[in-house]
Each structure stands twice: as C-alpha cells, then as structure tokens.
Amino acid sequence: MIKNSDRSVVKNTLWISGFLMLLSGVFFIVGEQEGIAVVTGVMLSCVFVISSAWVFDTFRETKTSTFIKIFFFSTAIRFLLVLILFGILLGVTKIDEIYFTVSFIISYLCQSVTEMIFINKILQKSGS
Secondary structure, rough: OOOOOOOOOOHHHHHHHHHHHHHHHHHHOOOHHHHHHHHHHHHHHHHHHHHHHHHHHHHHOOOOHHHHHHHHHHHHHHHHHHHHHHHHHHHOOOOHHHHHHHHHHHHHHHHHHHHHHHOOOOOOOHOO
C-alpha cells in the first residue's frame, strides 16, 4: 500500500500534457497537415499517459499485490488500445504519418519518463 500523498500524479501529468499540447501547436508554422499530425500524436499519447496516472492515483491505497495486478492489467489494455487507435488513425485519416508517428513516440516517452519521476517521488516519500 502506498500512503496517500498530497501530490496527484494525474494533476502533474495534466500540466506536462498541457505544455506538450501547446508546444505541438508550433508545428502549424510548418504546415496545416503537419500541425494536425503532431497535435493528434501528442493528444493520443496524452490520453494514455493520463489514464495510467489515473490508475495509479485511484488504486494506490489498495493492497500492493492487488495494485500490481490492476496496474499491469490496465497497462496491457492501454497498450492494445494504443495499437488499435494508432492503426485506425493512420489507416482512416490522411494525416502525415511521419509527423504523427514521431510526435506520438517522443511525446509518449517524455510523458512516461515524467510520470515515473512523479511516482518515484511519491514512493520515496511514502517509504520514509
């Protein structure tokens, strides 16, 4: 069980996601299609990273073994949903595939690392 903390991973992740969304808007300078592709890629990664943070915040008070099961099951479900939505977006829409894919990967990695930093800080505080 992870002790309750004042810090919400969802709240911190929302801040990072909002910043990345604003930053991705700069790509509209390159062109409309590129801007749409980058914003869509960042938005897709934001949804899944925020949902991961929500699972952490919601279930961190449960027993550790239960939390681990829920967290890893939700990770697998989110991974499948990412693959499905990624395929649908690339197959159905006419967005720029390179800009979309690269922005999704960079945004997802950036947000995942940031989320792990927030979670690590919470775990360090709950252990002391």
